Amino acid sequence: EPEVTQTPSHQVTQMGQEVILRCVPISNHLYFYWYRQILGQKVEFLVSFYNNEISEKSEIFDDQFSVERPDGSNFTLKIRSTKLEDSAMYFCASSARQGDTQYFGPGTRLTVL
Amino acid sequence: AQSVTQLDSQVPVFEEAPVELRCNYSSSVSVYLFWYVQYPNQGLQLLLKYLSGSTLVKGINGFEAEFNKSQTSFHLRKPSVHISDTAEYFCAVSKSGGYQKVTFGTGTKLQVIP
Numbered sequence: 333e334p335e336v337t338q339t340p341s342h343q344v345t346q347m348g349q350e351v352i353l354r355c356v357p358i359s360n361h362l363y364f365y366w367y368r369q370i371l372g373q374k375v376e377f378l379v380s381f382y383n384n385e386i387s388e389k390s391e392i393f394d395d396q397f398s399v400e401r402p403d404g405s406n407f408t409l410k411i412r413s414t415k416l417e418d419s420a421m422y423f424c425a426s427s428a429r430q431g432d433t434q435y436f437g438p439g440t441r442l443t444v445l
Numbered sequence: 446a447q448s449v450t451q452l453d454s455q456v457p458v459f460e461e462a463p464v465e466l467r468c469n470y471s472s473s474v475s476v477y478l479f480w481y482v483q484y485p486n487q488g489l490q491l492l493l494k495y496l497s498g499s500t501l502v503k504g505i506n507g508f509e510a511e512f513n514k515s516q517t518s519f520h521l522r523k524p525s526v527h528i529s530d531t532a533e534y535f536c537a538v539s540k541s542g543g544y545q546k547v548t549f550g551t552g553t554k555l556q557v558i559p
Contacts, residue, residue, distance in 0.1 A: 336488075338488075365546070367547075367549075373551070374535070374549045374550060374551045374552060375489070375535060375537075375549040376549070377546035377547065377548065380546060388546055390546070423488060423489060433479075433491055433494060434547060435491070436481070436488045436489040436490070436491075437488055438487055438488035439487075439488050
């Protein structure tokens, strides 16, 4: 069964450093999403992406964040200058069509020291 | 905007007993409703979803949920739980008819006691 994959599974970085979280969505999907889950809190929407542009973003997704689909398979989330409060589990998701079920990856745990 | 309330943060239940995990939502427009499960150190897996039609929805692993529009609820049920059902369960909502984001509840930890 096709699945969303994410790398790395765990990323440790120093405050102020840039990180790139990588996702490979399901191959025929067209809509891509990032969510995050701070430890002990609920999963929060960050951004959705379609046709090479952001279609919706939350107030969390400020100028420090960016997303890109650099090739036909990867979907990345970049945090330019990490803060302690960026420590969280980041989930990528994809769906085939607008209105379709979103399938989630296993997540990348980001720890900012 | 849509929101979801899961009042029970933890639910302990004995193995083979029935369980109900409660979920209430708030929205001014029609919605889709979901239940996701998160096993320890894993990602989110879709258990079931309500898009339209029959209000009783059956999902994987023997779970089912009933959409109740008048009560704005979407409670998750299983008649007999197993140890392997120990996980965190998230109720979620999105706007119907072509949605973008999914809004999650705070989750309910189901602890199955042998």
